[in-house]
Amino acid sequence: MKINIRRSRRAAAAVALGSVLALTATACGDDGSGTGGDKGDEGSGKGKIVFWDNNGGVRTDAWKAIIADFEKANPDIDVEYVGIPAADYQSKVETAIQGGGLPDVGGVGAAMIASFSAQKVLEPVDDRLAESSLDGKLNEDMLTSLKAAGGVDDTLYSVPTSANNGVLYYRTDLFQKAGLDEPTTWDTFYEAAEKLTNAKKNQFGYTIRGGAGSIAQALDAMYGQSGITSFWNGDKTTVNDPKNVEALEKYAALYKRATPSADLNNDFTKMVAQWDSGTIGMLNHNLGSYQDHVKSLGVEKFRGIPQPTGPSGKRVQVSNPVDGIGLFKSSKNKEAAWKFIEFAVSHAENSKFNESAGQVPANNEAAKDAWIAKAEPTKLAAAALNDGSTTIVQLPYYLPDWGTISKADNEPNFQKVLLGKMSAKDFLDTLADQLNDAQAEWNAQKG
Amino acid sequence: MSIKEATPVVTEARAFPPPPRPRASQRAWDDVPRWQIYLPLSIYLLFTLIPFYWILLFALRPTGSTSLVPWPMTFDHFEKVWTEREFGTYFQNSVLVGVATLVMTTLVALAGGYALARFNFKIKRAFMLGLLCSQFVPGALLLVPLFEIFAKIQMINSLGSVIIAETVFQLPLSIILISNFIKNVPPSLEEAAWVDGCNRLTAFRIVVLPLLRPGLIAVGSFAFVHSWNHFLFALMFLNNPEKQTIPVGLNTLMGADSVDLGALAAGGIIAAVPVVLVFAFIQKWLITGFSAGAVKG
Numbered sequence: 012m013k014i015n016i017r018r019s020r021r022a023a024a025a026v027a028l029g030s031v032l033a034l035t036a037t038a039c040g041d042d043g044s045g046t047g048g049d050k051g052d053e054g055s056g057k058g059k060i061v062f063w064d065n066n067g068g069v070r071t072d073a074w075k076a077i078i079a080d081f082e083k084a085n086p087d088i089d090v091e092y093v094g095i096p097a098a099d100y101q102s103k104v105e106t107a108i109q110g111g112g113l114p115d116v117g118g119v120g121a122a123m124i125a126s127f128s129a130q131k132v133l134e135p136v137d138d139r140l141a142e143s144s145l146d147g148k149l150n151e152d153m154l155t156s157l158k159a160a161g162g163v164d165d166t167l168y169s170v171p172t173s174a175n176n177g178v179l180y181y182r183t184d185l186f187q188k189a190g191l192d193e194p195t196t197w198d199t200f201y202e203a204a205e206k207l208t209n210a211k212k213n214q215f216g217y218t219i220r221g222g223a224g225s226i227a228q229a230l231d232a233m234y235g236q237s238g239i240t241s242f243w244n245g246d247k248t249t250v251n252d253p254k255n256v257e258a259l260e261k262y263a264a265l266y267k268r269a270t271p272s273a274d275l276n277n278d279f280t281k282m283v284a285q286w287d288s289g290t291i292g293m294l295n296h297n298l299g300s301y302q303d304h305v306k307s308l309g310v311e312k313f314r315g316i317p318q319p320t321g322p323s324g325k326r327v328q329v330s331n332p333v334d335g336i337g338l339f340k341s342s343k344n345k346e347a348a349w350k351f352i353e354f355a356v357s358h359a360e361n362s363k364f365n366e367s368a369g370q371v372p373a374n375n376e377a378a379k380d381a382w383i384a385k386a387e388p389t390k391l392a393a394a395a396l397n398d399g400s401t402t403i404v405q406l407p408y409y410l411p412d413w414g415t416i417s418k419a420d421n422e423p424n425f426q427k428v429l430l431g432k433m434s435a436k437d438f439l440d441t442l443a444d445q446l447n448d449a450q451a452e453w454n455a456q457k458g
Numbered sequence: 459m460s461i462k463e464a465t466p467v468v469t470e471a472r473a474f475p476p477p478p479r480p481r482a483s484q485r486a487w488d489d490v491p492r493w494q495i496y497l498p499l500s501i502y503l504l505f506t507l508i509p510f511y512w513i514l515l516f517a518l519r520p521t522g523s524t525s526l527v528p529w530p531m532t533f534d535h536f537e538k539v540w541t542e543r544e545f546g547t548y549f550q551n552s553v554l555v556g557v558a559t560l561v562m563t564t565l566v567a568l569a570g571g572y573a574l575a576r577f578n579f580k581i582k583r584a585f586m587l588g589l590l591c592s593q594f595v596p597g598a599l600l601l602v603p604l605f606e607i608f609a610k611i612q613m614i615n616s617l618g619s620v621i622i623a624e625t626v627f628q629l630p631l632s633i634i635l636i637s638n639f640i641k642n643v644p645p646s647l648e649e650a651a652w653v654d655g656c657n658r659l660t661a662f663r664i665v666v667l668p669l670l671r672p673g674l675i676a677v678g679s680f681a682f683v684h685s686w687n688h689f690l691f692a693l694m695f696l697n698n699p700e701k702q703t704i705p706v707g708l709n710t711l712m713g714a715d716s717v718d719l720g721a722l723a724a725g726g727i728i729a730a731v732p733v734v735l736v737f738a739f740i741q742k743w744l745i746t747g748f749s750a751g752a753v754k755g
Contacts, residue, residue, distance in 0.1 A: 061697075068543070068710025071699075093697045096709035106694050110605035112614055175715065280717045288524045299715020307522040 049113075051134070054344030057087040060351060063104070065118025065334075067094025073367040081354045088347045101126070108132050115348040119169040119337035121160035121330075125409045127337070128161045133168040134338040139349050140167065145356055145374075150174070152396065152403070153373050156333045162409025162453070169335035170352050171373035173365050175297040176392035177231050177328050178315040180304060185292050194293060197236050197319045201261070204269040207292035216269040216292040218285060219262075223278035225425045226417045226442075228295055230406070231318065231329045232262045238321040240402045242329075246454065248446040251439035259428070259435040266429040275426055297331055301369045301388050315388030317395040326401045332408065335373070365389075371396060412449040420445060516723035535724035539711070543721065545728055547700055548707035553732070555617055555692070555703055556682045559624040563632050563681035564674055566625070571636030572662065576645065589630040597627055597690055608695055619695040620703070624685040632677045639673030640666065675743040683733055704729045 064074050071094045078090045093114065095103050101123055107113045108130055119127060127133050140146060153171035161168045181194055185207055194200040204216030220228045230250070234240075237254035249255065266274060271285065279296060286294040287307035295318075304313055320326045336355060342348050354360060362377035369386055371393045372378045378397075383390050395401045407413050421442055427433035517535050518528035539545045574582065604623055605614070613619040643666050651661035689705035696702055708729060711722045737744070 066714045069713030069716060071710070091697075092699070094699060094710060096693075096706065096712065097714035098712065099693055099709060103694060106601055106605055109602045111609045112605070112697075279715065280712065280719075283717065284719055287522075297715055299713065303716045303718070309522070 049341035051340050051342045051345055053346050054342070056344070056346035056350065058344055058347060059089045059091060060115040060342070060344050060348045061091045061093060062336075062351065063100070063114040063117035064092065064094045065100040065120060065123075066097045067100075068096060070094075070364075070368060073364050077355050077360045077364060080360060081351055084354065085347075085350060088350065090351060104132075113339045113341045115342035115344055116336055116338060116351055118334065120334040121157055121169075121332040121408045122414070124157065124160040124168050124337075125162050125411055125413070128166075128168050129411060132340055134340045134342070134345065135166045135168060136170060136338055136349075136352075137167045139338075140170065143349075143353055145170070145353055148358075148375055149356065150371075150373050150375060150378070153333045153335075156330060156405065157335055159405055160333075160408040169337040170356055171333050171335040172356055172361060173368060173370040173373055174333050174392075174396065175299055175331040175370055176396060177295060177297055177318050177331055178301070178388050178392060179318055180286070180294045180296065180300075180313055180315045180388075182292055182308075182313050184312045185290070193314075193316065195316065195319055197321055200293070200319045201265075203292055204265055208269045212290075213271075214290040215271055217265055218277065218282050218291050218294050219266055219270045219274045219429070220277050220279065220282050220295070221266070221275040221426055221429050222281070223418070223422065225277075225422050227329065227406070229259060229262065229425060230404075231295065233258045234327050234329055234404045235318050236261070236321055238323050238325060238327055240327055240404060242404050242407060243450070246447065246450055248443050248450070250446065251436070251443040256436045256439055259439060263428050263435060275429055298369050298371070298388055298392055301386070315391070317391050317401065326395065327404060328401055329404045330406050330408075333373075334370075407446070407450070410446075410449045410453055412445075412452075416442070416445050416449060513723045513726050516719050517727050519720075521718075521720050535720040536728070539707075539721050539725045539728065543707065543711065543725070544699060544702075545704070545707055545725060548702055548704045549728065551617060551701060552686055552704040552729075555620050555624065556686045556732075558617075558621045559628065559685035560678045560682040562621065562625040563628040564678045566629055567632035567636045567677055568670075568674075570629070570633040571638075571640050572666075574633065574637035575640035586634070589634055592630045597623075597688075601690065601694055604691075605694060614695055615697050615701060617696070617701060620685075620691045623691045623695070624681075624688060628681045628684060632681065635677050636670070636673055639670050643669050672743045675740050679736055679740050679744060682736060686729075686733060 062074070062078070064070055071092075074092060074094070078092055081090060082088065100118065104113070104117065104123075104127065108127075113132065119133065124133070140149075149171060153174050154167065156174075157169050157171055158165050158167050179194060179200070181203070186193070186203065189203075189206055191203045191206060192199050194203050207216035208214060233250070233255045236258035237252065239249050239252055239254060242249060266272075271289075271291075273285075274282070277285075279300070282294065283296060283300045283303055285291065287304060298315070301315055304315070318326055318328050336352050338345060338348050338352060355364070356374055358374050358376040361372050361374035362380045362382070365372040365377060366380075366382045366386075369389055371389060372380075372383075378393055383393060396403075406417075410416070421438070424433055424438050424441060428435055428438045515526070515528050518531050518533070519525055520530065520532045520534070574586065604619075608614050608616075608619040608623075613622075647665050647669075648658075648661045651665045652658070656664065687705060689709070692703040692706050693709075696706070704725075708722065708725050711718055711725055
């Protein structure tokens, strides 16, 4: 028996060793299956391409309709749709950059461009766009925003599909009952927040975002009130400007006085859910949740208007990430992939997509379509973005550290500000130091 | 390196039910007023069940309703996730991954556990230590190497990749657990079977395996539940929506800027039901399994 055991053990060891060596050898090789370093190929303009949707599930139906139209118009190209949950998209792409399997085309919003372009996985699309039928037909501000987000040499790495915009949603029924004016200025906003609050009856004037995503919303409120129109003054950020400090103090003071105490941990899901199901006067979010409010409240009980204007009468907002689709450098069929991008951002398809998403179309002709007039918040947002009444403060999406600074590093500190355990000035000074360091580092890397 | 059969250790007492509780302590337990038992349990139960009620409420009440009871009741959210959002397909895939992981983990853990329990070999302690240490390696750390390996052997986009990865991550703990269960079965039982003419495999199958039922259920249910809930491997290794599993499907119900809470709650219930049923069915054996595995001499 012992002899048998020894023999079988040796055989098993040999098989195991062989398997390990075989797997190691194959894993070390490069078969060019779409890893970050691949240069790809133009291809024949026919065959299969893979498209990764960066907001899978929610936008799946809209993209499938676009793909069906595309395949009808281009019968020799097949598009494989892969819907990826929004929260996990970046990690999925990062894994594919390291391990292979990048798609031909994928959603690349402003918030992700810096990371992807720094790893050189995106194909610059300026030249393709210049030769395309889309040239001159896309919203210039969105193009500028995406170029700026790339952070390198004013290169375009993603073709814009839509812009989201900050919206102040308010309950028309509650405002009417309380005899309040529309919150079009920050003064009327604060007045309404106080007057609509009756904590004993579980009624509140506002719901503040204290959890994930709180920093962008706080910055929006700060710059909106202070009227400062640029994020940078030279190489130093303006976030801790005394006017912004004062604005944040006023805004954070709303917590508990005019908001539910549970707001401390509000991410957008909780914030939207409690506004849709409770008795809360106002909510700051973007166009993306409009359909959720319609489903819960109906169109009669609320309106979504652009952010309030400041004392000067001007509206200042921070930039919401522009969404777009990019061509991955490793694609073996770039010609077909570009055809798909062109088609998806064409007038008819871009209009269809944004009507479903409730966002502002990147295609200028699509932005004039009739459905825009029917979706009031989108119409108002589009007007605010295009009629010159709004100044957009561009957030530094191009900084590789922006994601960490605006989330993990400072969201807990913002909660301390809400709880009164940290002053607004200390919070903004800390934030400013980190931003200034990140900017200096980025400048040094650029050379 | 040579394998020697482990010296039989007399552990016959552990194979049998524990002795009855001493009469005095039983009396002391009986003397505790009922409310002192039921009140804390009720409070605990309340904390546990309220979130479940909340999920049920969102799943069963119409969109836009703020009622605290699910009335009027609607199954629209379930219909939506099952048909429109393809949870029917996700469910099938999750069942396949869960059952395959359960079977593979249990079979390999049985073989590995038996070797650890019944044989002495030179690197046995180091091997055990390695198994324990592997528990400290998070799955995310091995994601890229695993992805590369599966890509090279053409297994990306195949449920097989998820099943293999889940099995590999389940095995260390499962082997340790099963080896403890096997150690608790007296070797003399196997030896008696050998004397009666059985070979090692037959003796194991006829004599040892039936005694391992609680252990197998504990290990199998862990493997099933873990693979049922696990999100990362399915997200990374599977692209085709028709191959996705329930946890990834649940995440697609949460958009970048909007969430369909009714659909999310309905999806959550669909995801939870099999796990609840599995535990309801096996809890008797599971508790026996845990306590048996916990006894070490």
